[in-house]
Amino acid sequence: MPAVRYQSGEMVMGRWPGSSLYYEVKVLGFDAESSLYTVIYKDGTELELKEPDIKVVRFQTRPRSRSRSPGRRRSRSRSPARTTRRTSSRTAAAIITDAAVPSHRDTRLKDSLEVRLSPLLSSMVKGRTVILNTSSNCLSLPPGAFFWLLFLPSWVFFLVLQVNQEDPSLTNSPPLLPPPGAFWDAQAFGLVVLWIVFQAVLYTLPVGKLSEGMPLRSGERLKYRTNGFFAISVSALAIAAAAHQGVDITYIHSHFLQLTAAAFLVSVLLSVYLYVRSQYAASEQLALGGSSGNLLYDFFKGHELNPRIREFDLKFFCEMRPGLIGWCLINFAMALAEMKQQGLDAPSYSMLLVNLFQLLYVVDGLWNEEAILTTMDLMHDGFGFMLAFGDLVWVPFTYTLQAYYLVRHPVPLSPPAAAAIIALKLVGFYIFRKSNSEKNAFRRNPSDPKLSHLQSIPTATGKSLLVSGWWGVVRHPNYLGDLLMALAWSLPCGFSHLLPWYYMIYFVILLVHRDARDMSECRRKYGSVWDEYCRTVPYRIIPGVY
Ligand SMILES: NC(=O)C1=CN([C@@H]2O[C@H](COP(=O)(O)OP(=O)(O)OC[C@H]3O[C@@H](n4cnc5c(N)ncnc54)[C@H](OP(=O)(O)O)[C@@H]3O)[C@@H](O)[C@H]2O)C=CC1
Numbered sequence: 383m384p385a386v387r388y389q390s391g392e393m394v395m396g397r398w399p400g401s402s403l404y405y406e407v408k409v410l411g412f413d414a415e416s417s418l419y420t421v422i423y424k425d426g427t428e429l430e431l432k433e434p435d436i437k438v439v440r441f442q443t444r445p446r447s448r449s450r451s452p453g454r455r456r457s458r459s460r461s462p463a464r465t466t467r468r469t470s471s472r473t474a475a476a477i478i479t480d481a482a483v484p485s486h487r488d489t490r491l492k493d494s495l496e497v498r499l500s501p502l503l504s505s506m507v508k509g510r511t512v513i514l515n516t517s518s519n520c521l522s523l524p525p526g527a528f529f530w531l532l533f534l535p536s537w538v539f540f541l542v543l544q545v546n547q548e549d550p551s552l553t554n555s556p557p558l559l560p561p562p563g564a565f566w567d568a569q570a571f572g573l574v575v576l577w578i579v580f581q582a583v584l585y586t587l588p589v590g591k592l593s594e595g596m597p598l599r600s601g602e603r604l605k606y607r608t609n610g611f612f613a614i615s616v617s618a619l620a621i622a623a624a625a626h627q628g629v630d631i632t633y634i635h636s637h638f639l640q641l642t643a644a645a646f647l648v649s650v651l652l653s654v655y656l657y658v659r660s661q662y663a664a665s666e667q668l669a670l671g672g673s674s675g676n677l678l679y680d681f682f683k684g685h686e687l688n689p690r691i692r693e694f695d696l697k698f699f700c701e702m703r704p705g706l707i708g709w710c711l712i713n714f715a716m717a718l719a720e721m722k723q724q725g726l727d728a729p730s731y732s733m734l735l736v737n738l739f740q741l742l743y744v745v746d747g748l749w750n751e752e753a754i755l756t757t758m759d760l761m762h763d764g765f766g767f768m769l770a771f772g773d774l775v776w777v778p779f780t781y782t783l784q785a786y787y788l789v790r791h792p793v794p795l796s797p798p799a800a801a802a803i804i805a806l807k808l809v810g811f812y813i814f815r816k817s818n819s820e821k822n823a824f825r826r827n828p829s830d831p832k833l834s835h836l837q838s839i840p841t842a843t844g845k846s847l848l849v850s851g852w853w854g855v856v857r858h859p860n861y862l863g864d865l866l867m868a869l870a871w872s873l874p875c876g877f878s879h880l881l882p883w884y885y886m887i888y889f890v891i892l893l894v895h896r897d898a899r900d901m902s903e904c905r906r907k908y909g910s911v912w913d914e915y916c917r918t919v920p921y922r923i924i925p926g927v928y
């Protein structure tokens with residue numbers, strides 16, 4: 383006869399089925415035959431849970447002993463692993479405690495019990511189970527999905543046509559639309575496909591580390607081959623060898639429109655494939671945000687979270703390889719095109735700065751490739767048109783507009799101006815890298831001794847939120863660093879036109895929107911503990927700005 387650990391009427395934390403989230407529940411009874419507890423959630427949902435899916439959370443207010451050694455005190459504040467301990471009590475209680483945080487934490491600890499219940503409901507759409515998240519906005523389908531599907535590609539083609547104008551003012555009348563045939567070039571299409579296949583081969587080579595992703599809703603952790611630095615190094619060698627063999631790299635500049643169209647076609651084909659295969663995916667493999675049952679919306683947002691062909695992770699590959707490394711290749715081609723068009727022996731200083739700054743950004747991303755596994759896209763977003771198009775078209779063909787602009791529009795740069803821009807880039811880079819690495823290290827191993835100086839607050843999900851270090855200054859320090867870098871990329875292009883500032887403007891909009899999206903997602907996940915975090919760290923991206 384199995385022992386009854388939890389008594390009727392007892393308040394405990396029950397895991398929401400299929401997720402790693404725990405909510406406050408009341409035990410209604412125990413069925414000895416099935417060894418299942420019947421529990422009731424705050425919203426009235428009754429479920430049967432197995433014992434391992436139940437925790438007793440006893441929030442312990444430790445006396446803030448002056449005699450405790452600082453080392454010991456620090457170590458308690460950080461880690462859900464360390465702070466969740468088994469006691470010898472009859473009910474095997476899990477203690478969540480956070481002794482090193484300020485005294486108002488007692489209320490905070492109590493608050494973490496008050497996690498808002500925003501359950502995930504399963505519903506049937508066309509005979510398939512879809513996951514509806516009642517607290518996020520995915521139920522109120524943005525009618526904009528259709529608009530974005532049309533607008534984003536049109537905007538890219540507009541920019542690509544505009545930047546090639548003698549006077550690329552955005553206020554000028556748009557360039558005459560070339561005939562449809564001008565967009566298609568079989569060779570350009572072949573080269574785009576060849577590039578993607580080349581990157582895919584490098585990705586699959588058994589070189590470099592196999593890194594673990596964050597736990598999925600099922601508790602599983604996927605493995606990723608993080609050999610991005612190897613891939614960009616081999617790519618650079620291959621391009622250098624091709625140039626040495628007389629291959630004209632400036633082809634990329636002269637066939638930019640056709641290459642863009644080819645990449646767009648690939649992204650559409652890929653998105654169709656992704657949508658079709660998502661129809662056969664198990665519901666636990668679907669993303670919460672792109673599972674509305676509405677074809678257009680799910681096609682755009684992405685239905686499946688981690689589509690894979692065997693070990694080949696399509697989302698990770700597309701986000702980190704062809705577009706990102708292609709961005710550097712295109713910038714390099716623009717530098718060669720500038721030298722050719724303007725009869726220079728070396729690229730201009732503006733071109734050099736843009737090339738080197740963006741190369742540093744990409745190389746850094748690939749060097750720290752593992753850190754992408756704790757970003758929103760990898761953890762929460764489905765893989766659909768938005769990301770496929772973003773990775774394969776938007777990144778390589780619009781992030782390179784500054785270099786493209788400089789080919790025909792030279793901007794002389796004085797040494798002091800160049801020095802000031804370099805300083806800005808380095809400050810931005812420092813903030814960006816340090817904050818991203820800090821969060822990544824904390825998410826991977828909260829009890830890492832290197833993070834012992836950091837304070838965190840526990841949440842009912844078992845994860846904690848950093849409230850000191852970079853993440854105690856603003857809620858998105860990584861965005862701040864990224865924005866400073868974006869500014870440094872536009873400044874070398876001067877102020878004559880708005881077009882090279884396009885990235886900066888787009889990026890402010892993107893990051894402010896991402897911050898808002900992340901806020902509501904974290905509010906859903908962490909309930910009132912998130913509100914407490916926001917009170918402790920009131921500024922969003924810029925210190926002093928709410
Ligand atoms: N160049 C470009 O085009 C773009 C660049 N970026 C860059 O990519 C990087 C990743 O950005 P993005 O994925 O948007 O967001 P983040 O890397 O900031 O990830 C947000 C997640 O971090 C976790 N988190 C938030 N606050 C805390 C905290 N206090 N302590 C611990 N964990 C916390 C939460 O996830 P959880 O709690 O579930 O772990 C949250 O959902 C950024 O540097 C950004 O600037 C982003 C978009 C475009």
Ligand SMILES: CC(C)=CCC[C@@H](C)[C@H]1CC=C2C3=C(CC[C@@]21C)[C@@]1(C)CC[C@H](O)C(C)(C)[C@@H]1CC3
Nearest residue numbers: 534701743746747754759768769771772773776777
């Ligand atoms: C308008 C539109 C189509 C938006 C799609 C957004 C994507 C372009 C971006 C979403 C998150 C991204 C990240 C990077 C590139 C742009 C996209 C894909 C990134 C890979 C750039 C390099 C960085 O070092 C990074 C790894 C932190 C970053 C991750 C997020």
